[in-house]
Amino acid sequence: MILHKLFYMSGYGLYIWPAYGLVALILFINSWYVLRDKTHNKT
Amino acid sequence: MIKVNFIKIASPKIFYQWCGRVQPWARRLCLLAFLYGLIDGLWLAPPDYQQGDAYRIMFLHVPAAIMSLLIYLIMSIAALFYFIWKIRVADQCAAACARLGALFTVITLMTGSLWGAPTWGTFWIWDARLTSELILLFIYLGVIALRNAMQEPIAGARASGLITLIGLVNLPVIHYSVIWWHTLHQGPTILKFSQPTMAPSMLHPLLIMIAANLFYFIWMLTAEVRKSP
Numbered sequence: 001m002i003l004h005k006l007f008y009m010s011g012y013g014l015y016i017w018p019a020y021g022l023v024a025l026i027l028f029i030n031s032w033y034v035l036r037d038k039t040h041n042k043t
Numbered sequence: 044m045i046k047v048n049f050i051k052i053a054s055p056k057i058f059y060q061w062c063g064r065v066q067p068w069a070r071r072l073c074l075l076a077f078l079y080g081l082i083d084g085l086w087l088a089p090p091d092y093q094q095g096d097a098y099r100i101m102f103l104h105v106p107a108a109i110m111s112l113l114i115y116l117i118m119s120i121a122a123l124f125y126f127i128w129k130i131r132v133a134d135q136c137a138a139a140c141a142r143l144g145a146l147f148t149v150i151t152l153m154t155g156s157l158w159g160a161p162t163w164g165t166f167w168i169w170d171a172r173l174t175s176e177l178i179l180l181f182i183y184l185g186v187i188a189l190r191n192a193m194q195e196p197i198a199g200a201r202a203s204g205l206i207t208l209i210g211l212v213n214l215p216v217i218h219y220s221v222i223w224w225h226t227l228h229q230g231p232t233i234l235k236f237s238q239p240t241m242a243p244s245m246l247h248p249l250l251i252m253i254a255a256n257l258f259y260f261i262w263m264l265t266a267e268v269r270k271s272p
Contacts, residue, residue, distance in 0.1 A: 015097060015100065015157045015158065015160055015161050016096060016097065016099055016100060018157060019100045019103055019104075019153070019154045019157040019158070020085075020103065022153060022154075023103050023107075023150055023153075023154065026146065026149070026150060027259065030143075030146055030263065031263070034263050034266050034267050034270075035266055037270065
């Protein structure tokens with residue numbers, strides 16, 4: 001069912017999945033950049 | 044319960060402690076809201092009768108656009124607090140806001156382009172809304188560059204704060220650009236005085252995704268401020 005839903009969206013998938021993928025990548029890199037160094041965290 | 048006392052919270056020690064308490068809750072709420080928002084937006088919400096599934100980019104684009112404006116407003120308030128009361132943590136908040144605001148503006152422009160391609164037939168057009176949002180990105184980048192360009196941190200904070208307050212004039216231009224000018228971009232749907240003109244089945248995941256973006260911002264802001272030198 002999930003796969004069907006994914007392929008169902010493939011009509012505009014050219015635009016939807018790159019958008020979701022790129023945003024996920026950007027947020028992941030940003031989170032890693034912000035949270036990577038915990039040694040200076042002030043309590 | 045977390046009590047907010049603005050005089051006490053201006054103290055870096057108290058502020059960092061407060062951030063430390065807020066951060067895990069913001070992280071949990073952000074992850075939960077993203078998970079629920081994505082399931083609701085990509086799975087439960089029906090396709091649009093005109094755009095089909097392409098409209099689902101809205102669940103990324105609209106929250107990021109709202110955040111890009113909201114963060115600028117928060118950055119301006121923080122800059123004003125620093126100018127008036129010389130509160131150090133206010134300047135640290137403004138610095139963190141500049142980077143996060145630029146990030147959300149990039150997401151807005153990028154997802155807007157990917158939404159524009161199937162619906163407008165073009166990735167970019169020099170439309171009033173798109174151009175004013177691009178100017179917002181340049182202001183964010185200018186604020187970051189100016190802060191880093193100054194050797195003296197206090198001079199950097201003052202200069203970037205001043206640019207932030209001058210750039211505030213761009214916010215109403217972005218919001219009202221679709222009303223003031225004839226644009227390809229659609230008019231306001233959520234942020235308007237009358238009721239939102241959107242089906243509840245689509246509005247619901249959108250509001251959840253806005254909340255997810257807001258919690259992400261709080262999570263990242265509190266984490267970044269606690270790392271500030």
